[in-house]
Amino acid sequence: MATFEPAIVRAAVGESFRKLDPRILARNPVMFVVAIGSVLTSGLLVRDIAAPSAGGAPLWFTGAVTAWLWFTVLFANFAEAVAEGRGKAQADTLRKMRQETVARRVVPGQALPEVVSAALLRKGDLVVIEAGQVVPGDGEIIEGIASVDESAITGESAPVIRESGGDRSSVTGGTKVLSDRIVVRIGANPGESFLDRMISLVEGASRQKTPNEIALHILLVGLTIVFLLVCVTLVPLGIYSGVHLGATTIVALLVCLIPTTIGGLLSAIGIAGMDRLLRKNVIAMSGRAVEAAGDVDVLLLDKTGTITHGNRMASELIPADGVRIEDLAEAAMMSSLADETPEGRSIVTLVKERYNLTPPALGDATFVKFTAQTRMSGLDLGERHIRKGAVDAVGTHAGGMPADAREAAGKIGDSGGTPLAVSDGTRVLGLVHLKDVVKQGIRERFLRFRAMGIRTVMVTGDNPRTAKAIAAEAGVDDFLAEATPEHKMALIKAEQAKGKLVAMTGDGTNDAPALAQADVGVAMNTGTQAAKEAGNMVDLDSDPTKLLEVVEVGKQLLMTRGSLTTFSIANDVAKYFAILPAMFMGVYPQIAPLNIMGLASSQSAILSAVIFNALIIIVLIPLALRGVKYRPLGAAAILRRSLLVYGVGGVIAPFAGIKLIDLLLTALGAT
C-alpha cells in the first residue's frame, strides 16, 4: 500500500479536524500546548483586526504565524489519522467478512441441531458445520476432520486440514469448511472473537501507550515545561532590556523549541509499527509486545518447520563394496516409485537429478508396502525382490549386512542423519543417506541476529547427537535436545532470571505455558485455541520463521522513535539562531552577526522557523509510517550511522530549511 493512498488521505484530512477536539488533543501534551498557543494568537489576531493598535505586530504577521501554528496541530493530527486510516482500511475488509452467519447449534437430547444466528452463540455451545458452510465463531473441533479455506484471514488460498484432537483442532470464525462435517465447541462469546479483536486492534481502538512511549512522553513533557519557562521568563527579561516581545513572537518561539516533531509523530510511529506487523500477517495483541520484540535477547526456535523443512530428504547414495553406484541408484529409485512419503519422493528426485536416470517401464511389478512389522518397502519385478528400509531389517531380509555398509550406516547416524539400506534379492547394494534439510538462507539470517546481539537456541525432540549436528549446520548458538515442554519452560525462566527477554513460537496446547511465560510468544494460527490465547502475537500464516521478522519490526519501531526524537531535539539549535536575533535586533541592532543565516527580516525569520517546524512534520510522515531503514548491524555501527543522519543532520537541516523558506517568503514579497 502506498504511504499516501488517496482514499486514506481524504479520510485523514477530515479526521485531522475532528481530532482538534480538546479532549483528544489533551492526550498529547506537546501538541496540546501548540493548540493553546494557536488559540492565543488567534485571539490576538481577532483583537488586532477589531482594534488595530499602532506599534503592534503587523496584521499579516500575526495572521501568518497563527495559520501555521494551526497547521502544525493539523499536520500532527493528520499523521496520526493516516496511520490509523491504513489500519482502518484493513479492518473494513475484515468486517465485510463477518457477515451475518447462521449457526446450527446442537441441542442436548435432540437429534437435529437448531438453526440460530451466530450472534447468539455463547462460549461452550456445540455447532455442526458441513461442507460449504461458514464457521460461525472461534472454537475447537471436537469431532471430525475437514478441509477449511482460511484465505479470508490469512490470504493463503490453499485449504488447510483441521481435525479433532492434536494441535490442529482450532477453527476461526469467518473461515469456510470445504469438505466433510465437523462438530465445533465455540470458544469465545460474540464481540470477543479473534476477528473482533483483530478489528479493534487494527483500528487502534484498544491501543494503549506502551511503557517506552510513556517514558518518552515524560521526557517530551519535561522539555516542554523547560521551554515554557524559557519563553515566559523572556518577557520580563525583555522588559528589563527595553525589548517589547509580542505574544505572537513568544508563542512562535515556544512552538519552535518544544519537541513538536516527535510529539506530533509519536503515536503515528506506534500505530504504524503494529500495522507493519499486520502486513506480515502477524497480529500483535498489544503494542507492548511489539516493543518487547525489539528488546529480545534470546530466540527459542523449534527445529522442525523453522530451521529444517521438517521432512528428511535423501541427500546421498553410498554403494556397498563392489557395487556400481548406478545399480544402487536404479534400485533405490525403483523401490521408491510407489512410496508416496516425502522421503520416498525425495529419493526419486535425487536419483533423477543426480544420476539422470528415468523410471523404467515396470510392467507387472508388484509393490510391497511399508509396514511397521517389516520396516521395509519395495517391489517385486519378476525374480527381482528390491527392498529398501531400516538397516537391520534389510540386513535380516538379505541374510547379512556387509561390514563396510554397517560402518557407513554408523557414520550417517553420528552426523544426525538416518541411513536406509537398499537390497536386491540377497545382495545389499548400499545405503541412502536421509537428512534433515536445513532451510535455505536460514544460516545467513542467524548471522544477522548474532550481529544484533540476539542469541538463537534450537529446540528439538531429537537426541543430542542429531541435534548437535543440525545446530552446527544451521549456525544456531545453542540447542536444547530431547526437549519436553517442561525443559522449554525451565530454559525460558532461566534466561529471564538473567534479565533477558525471550521470544518463541508455538502451536500446541502443551506450548501454552511457555508461550505465556515468554516475553514475546508468537502462536501459530493453525495452533490450538489455548496456544493462541497464551501468546501475545498470532501469526496468521503459521510460519515459525516469522519470529525473525517480528523482532526486526520491533527494533525498527524503537529505532524510528529514537531517531526522530534525536532529530527533533537537534533541530532546536538552528531555531534559536533563527528566532533570537530576530527578537532582539530591533533594540540591539549590534547583534546582527548572530543572524548567521542572514534572514531577511525579523518577521520573516520567525515565520520561516514556524513554517519549517510545521512542514517538517509532513515531510517526516512517510518515515514515521515506513520506519527508518533497518540494517542488521551491531549497536555501535547503527548508532554511528543514525547519529550522523538524525543527530548531525538534525542540527544542519533546519539551517538550510529555514533559510530556503525565508528566501521564498522574500521572493513572495512577504517581508
Added chain:
Amino acid sequence: MTASGWLQIAVFVLVIFALTRPLGAYLHRVFEGDRQPLPRVLGRVERGLLRLCGLRAPAEQTWVQYAVSMLVFSVLGLLVTYVIQRAQGVLPLNPQHLAGVPAPLAFNTASSFATNTNWQAYVPETTMSNLTQMAGLAWHNFTSAAVGIGVALVVARGLTRQPGPDGNRGVGNFYVDLIRGLVYVLVPMSAVVALVLVSQGVVQTLDASHAVTTLEGGKQVLALGPVASQEAIKMLGTNGGGFFNANSAHPFENPSALTNLLEMVLIFAIPAALTYTYGRMARDQRQGWVLFAAMSVLFLAGVAVCYWAEAHPNAALHDLQIASAPGNLEGKEVRFGVANSALFATVTTDASCGAVNAMHDSFTPLGGMVPMVNISLGEVVFGGVGAGLYGILVFVVLTVFIAGLMVGRTPEYLGKKIEGREMKLAMLYILVFPLIILGLTAWAAVASYGTSSLNNAGPHGLSELLYAFISGAGNNGSAFAGLNANTDWWNVVLGLTMLAGRFLMIVPALAIGGAMLRKKTVIPGPGTFPTTGWLFAALLVAVIVIVGALTFFPALSLGPVVEHFQAQHGEVM
C-alpha cells in the same frame, strides 16, 4: 595568548589527569572496599564516631531512609550555624568583638554553607568571628562536601549494584559514607594541605587584626585569622567561601604561583577522581573515563574561550590607545595575570567551588559568560565534590534515553533498563535549574528590590542578576560582584535559591539511585547501546549543551552576548 599561558594550563590538565587514577582508587577503597586504609588509626576514629552516633553495626538504608538522614543532618547543621552567627557576640573566640549577624544574612549564610555554595553576601573579616568561621562555617565546608560524595555514591551504587535476592538491597548508609568521607579523605587531606599552604605564607593564627604603619607612614589594619586550615577545605571540598572578601586574590589566602596551582588542583582533585571511582564500581574503567572525557572536553572549551576573550582588551577601549598585549587586566591580580585568572575562573565555575582569584565582573563580556555557562551546564564539568558525578550521571541517563532507542532496543545503561520512573525523576532534576534561575532572574529584573541592588544598568546589569541566581542555584557561590546582595530580599531569595538548587536536585538524584538499584543487570552484547568511547562522550556533551546550556541562551543573549556586540561597536551602556 602566550605560550607560557597555554603551558600553565597544560601543566594543570596533566596534574589532574595524573591524580585521577590514584586518588580515585583510594576513594574506592575507602567507600566500597572491604578494608579501609590505616585501620589502626583512622579505623578507630571511624568506629568511635559511629559509636558516638549510636551505630554499632550500621545497616544499609533504602534511598528514602538515606534521603531523610541526609536532610535531617543538613537541616540541623543549618540551624546550629544560624544560631552561632546570631549569638557570636556573646560567644568566645571573637577577638574583634563583632556583633551578632542580622537574621536575613544569617539565614543566607547558613543556607549557603549547608548547601556547599559558600555564597558570601558579607565581608567576612568584618562580619564573622573566628568561632563562626571555624565552627559554624568550616563544619559545613567539611560535611557538605562529604554529603555530596555520599549522594554520588548512592546514584553510582544504584546504577552498578546487582539487586539482592529479594530485589531490595540498600543504597549504603548515610552516616557511614559521611564519616568515612571525613575521616579518610577530607580531614587528613586538608590537614596536609594546610601545612603546605602555611609553608607558602598563608597565615594561621587566632590573634586579632594587626595594625601596621605603611611605608608611606599611613596606618593599615591587616586582617588575620586561622586562614590556612580554612583554605585547604575551601578548595578540596569545592566550597569556595573565602576567609577574606578578596578570596583567593588575597595574598594571605593565595600567596604564590605554587599555591595558585595547588588551589586549582585541589578543586578538581576529588570530582575528577570520583569518575575513576565510578569506573571501579561499574567494574568497567571505561565507564568512568568516558565521563572524564566528556567533562574534559567541556572544560577545555571553556578555558580556551575564556583565555582567548581575556587575552584581548575590552573592545570598547579600543580608542584609548592602551597597550593590548597583556589583555584585559582590569579586576585581575597582576601576580596571576590573564592565563591563570581565566583558568581559575573556569575551574572554579566548572566545579561548584566559587573561590575566585579575579573579579569575574570585570571580565570581558564573553570571558565573563564562560563562568555563567559553566555553572548553568548543571555543575557537571567535574562539578562539586560528589555533585559533579551525580549530576553527570543524571545527564547520562537522559542521553541514553534519548539516543539509546536508535539502536533498536529500549534504553538501558550498564545493563539496566531506563523507564518511565527514571525519566520522571531525571526531568524533575533538569527542571530545577530553569525554574529557579530563569524564574527568579525574571522576577528580579522587573522588581525594584531586585534592580535597586545593581551597580550597572543595561546588559551588564542583567548579567549581574543572572549570575547571582546561576551561582546560587548551581551551589557555586562565586559572585559577579557589582551587585549588593546584602539586602533582606536578596538574602532571603538567594538563601532559598541555594536550598532549592541543592536539595530539590539531590532528592530526585537519590531516587534515581534507588529506582535503578532494583533493576536486574543484563550482560551487554553486541546489540547493546555502547556507553563508552568517543561517540558516547560526544553524544553526552551534545545533550549537556543542548538540554543544559541552550535553555539559558535567550537570557544570555540579552546579557553578555548583547554586551559583547555592543563593545565591538565601541559602545558601553
